[in-house]
Amino acid sequence: MRCVHSMPFGAEITSDGVRFALWAPTARDVRLVLDGAEFPLDADKDGWYRLVSKEARAGSRYGYRIDGDLVVPDPTSRFQPDDVHGLSLVVDPRSYTWSDTSWTGRPWEEAVLYEVHVGTASLEGTYAGLSDRLEFLRDLGITAIELMPIGEFPGRRNWGYDGVLPFAPDAAYGSPDDLKRLVERAHELGLMVFLDVVYNHFGPSGNYLHAYAKSFFTERHPTPWGAGINVDGEGSRIVRDFFFHNALYWLEEYRIDGLRFDAVHAITDDGNPHFIEELATRIRQHIKNRHVHLVLENEANQARWLGREADRRASLHTAQWADDIHNSWHALLTGENEGYYEDYANRPLEHLARALAEGFAYQGDPSPHKDGVTRGEPSGHLPPSAFIAFLQNHDQIGNRAFGERLSHLIPAERLALAQALFLLAPQIPLMFMGEEWAASTPFQFFVDFENEPDLAKAVRDGRRGEFKRFKAFTDPQMSQTIPDPTDRATFERSKIDWSEPENSPHREALSQTRELLAIRRREIVPLLKGDYLGSRYTVSREKTLDVVWNFSDGSLRMTANFGDGSVTTDRHPSARILWTSPNLDLSGGILPPWSAIVTKGPSA
Template sequence: MQRIHTMPFGAEVTAEGVRFSLWAPTARDARLVVDGTDHAMELHEGGWFRLTTPMIDAGKRYGYRINGNLVVPDPASRFQPDDVHGLSSVIDPRSFEWSDRSWKGRPWEETILYEVHVGTATPEGTYTGLMKKLDYLRDLGVTAIELMPLAEFPGRRNWGYDGVLPFAPDASYGSPDDLKRLIDHAHSLDLMMFLDVVYNHFGPSGNYLHSYAKSFFTERHPTPWGAGINIDGEGSRIVRDFFIHNALYWLEEYHFDGLRFDAVHAIVDDSKPHFLEELPTRIRESIPDRQVHLVLENEANQARWLERKDGGRPRLHTAQWADDVHNSWHSLLTGENEGYYEDYADRPLERLGRALAEGFAYQGDPSAHKPGIIRGEPSAHLPPTAFVSFLQNHDQVGNRAFGERLSHLITSDRLALARAIFLLSPQIPMLFMGEEWSASSPFQFFVDFETEPDLAKAVREGRRSEFKHFKAFADADMAQRIPDPTERSTFERSKIDWAEKERSPHQGVLSETRRLLKLRRDEILPLLSREYQGSHYAASQEGILEVIWSFFEENLRLVANVGNQSASIDLSNKSRVIWTNASLPSERDHFSLEPWEGLILKEASA
């Protein structure tokens, strides 16, 4: 079976030959360049340059000469064998034979995500290397792999958020067919595949759109990375379609099961419908016969994008990363109160309770970290599955100065309690690669600007400057200890050591994670298909947290003691403990929890 997403951009193999299409509204002239020879392209209305020729085959390298001078890659290139500044390669998607014809995906409530950076997840750092780990992940209990961004980025190592050619899976990880083989094999193992995509900015090197499509950007909506993407001004229809087609391309041509949209709070749209409404609407209209899951990262906590239809199905987006859950946990577990943890350190247990029960801790509340900013919208009406919960991810680990994992920062008993609550709560859980065995390797920030020394210097100095307002790095000598993101050794330190999962203490953590994921499948998953009826929470000054999620005919109840004294907990006759790290009670209606002990139980609803 072959798959192709047809789009107005890029190079497409047709019966008449290869059709090349470039939107260059601010260029005087554009010519196709193949084998050093220029080929005239016809200018069409709206700034489109097009040419169809039977003289070029799949695999050929090509570029576009702009205004008789600069040669640029195709902005919709399907593959960049020679990095972001090199020529593009003509790809015929029909040359790959898929074997997953019957694959329709899996229901969202079954999702257990595993976030992966392809370059550091295996010794090979490739799609093929990751494919060898899929059987292990399936047996662990994972049901979905989420790949950090793959769009072609400068150099050989990068987190992926510096991508500049969003249709080209980065060549440092392998070929397009290698990526398709990974996805095809995942589906054969009943694993979903998700991709993180970035529609809020382009990276600092290799973005040539300014030279021929200035209207792709706007100064009206500046971002932390420069001029904003023009999705609501003159010429924005083409820009919007560029990203909508990109989403459909990954879902159709590569058969991904879901997308995670990076930092959508940085996508400013004053038009109607808002881009965050049009995007999922177009996707769901185009792919009506598959389970497709769309996940947001949205610091603004806008519940409007997560609303449900009758029957609980998402109207637009499926879920949002629950940063409030993570940030509350982190502040509670570590006591850290700098940076964005300032918003959680004042009442971490209360904020955790609200986030676990209602999704957002900030629902129209003022931010201490950003004075004058009101964050969030009411979210208590949304089901827990509208939120992806995590204790760690690439951001929360990698954006630390030294990339420490949570297991490097807190005691094992605290982490064990948090792990159990995280995996057995009704939100959709996400593990960060290696978290399941408390991997010893850090995950540090790394880039490769070896051929651009000025940019490398700016990134190096900028990274150290980021932390100067933290007490630990106020001293210049301390700041110099922060790993250099441009050094290859920083990347190598971030690679996972798979052998350690067979050794103590990692082996014990892995065994417990596996047990908890089985418990989730057996005890939590059946609840998630029932009608959700609401929740409530309570956090006491003594450090007792209680959360109750109500489903049709049954409640899920969490009680945890994070205080300094033992606590007595009353149980009803209708309750059944499904997990605890405390001693079993001698009396059925009485339970004593020592500090950092908890229990999760099911109770028949009244």
């Protein structure tokens, strides 16, 4: 089987030769640079420049000379062997033969996501290196890997959110065929592959769109990264199609099973339908015979995008990252109250209870961190599977000054309790690489602007400046201890150590994770495949959390004591115990401090 996604732009191999197409509405002159020669291109009235070349072939290097001076890569390049400023490579996607012809994905309810950064997930830092770890993850109980962004970024190391060529899998990790082999190996093992894509901004180096397609951006919608993406003004049809094709390209040409859309709250659209709606609609209409899962990161907590059909299928987007669940857990476990944790620190247990039961803690409530601005929409009608829960992810670890994991911040016993409740809750769980064994390695912020010293200095100074508002870094000397993101050592420190699971205490942490995921697969997933009937929750003065989720095939209940004294609890006579804190004696119905019980019973 050969897979190709046909697009109206870029380099595409046809029976007549290689067709080149560039949208450059604000350029005066565009020429194709191909294997050392140049060819003039004519523009149509809509700003398209096209040429079919019989001289070009797979492996040809090409770019575009803009207005007689600047040579730029193809913004829809399928591969960039020489980084973001180099020429693009003509790729023939039909040259790869897929053998997993029967793979159609997995139902969403079975998802256990494992977020990975390709460059630090293995010693090799490549697609092939990650592929060698997939069997371990399968045996652990993971059912899907989620790759942080891989679109071509400047340099050899980056989180991926500085990408500027979103169709080109970054050459630092391997070739397009290497990525396809990773996906194929995952499918052989029954693992889905998700990809994090960034449609709200481009990185600071290598984005040449301003030079020939100024209307790709708009000053009407400023963002933290500069002018916004123009998805609702003149010329926006082509801009929207650029991203819609990008999503379909990954899903079709690479057989990716799901996409996570980064920070969609930063995409401003005054038109109708909204970019977010049309994006999902186009994908749903185009791909019908596979499980394709669409995930949002959306600080605005907009339940409107997460609705379900009568048969429980997602109308638009499958789920959203549940930041409220994470932030509540974090404030409860660590006591931290700065930055966005300010919204949760006053009543962390109440916020956690509401988020576990209803998805969002903020459902139109005023945010102290945002000076009282309301945030969110009612979400209690949505099933728990519309939310992805996590205790840690790349942001929540890497955006700390030193990249500390939760295992560095709280006692192991409290982390074990939180992990059990997190993995056995009915939301879809996401773990960050190494979390399963409480990895000792940090995950720090890193970039590579070695050839751009001014930009490197700006990033270094900006990183340290970000933390000046935190009490721990008001002293300028303390801010200098923050790791330099441009130093290769920062990247190397962030690589996880795969020998750790063999040794204590990591071995014991891994064993607990494996046990919890087995319980989830056996007991929780069957509930999620039935109808969701609603939830209820209470929080007592003694800091006892009690949440019940009802499904057509039974109920799930969590009771946890986060207080300083013991409390009494009841249990339905027909409820089965799925998990309890270690050495817990339930004969008297007593829950000691920082302990919990999870049961499964009939619907109530």
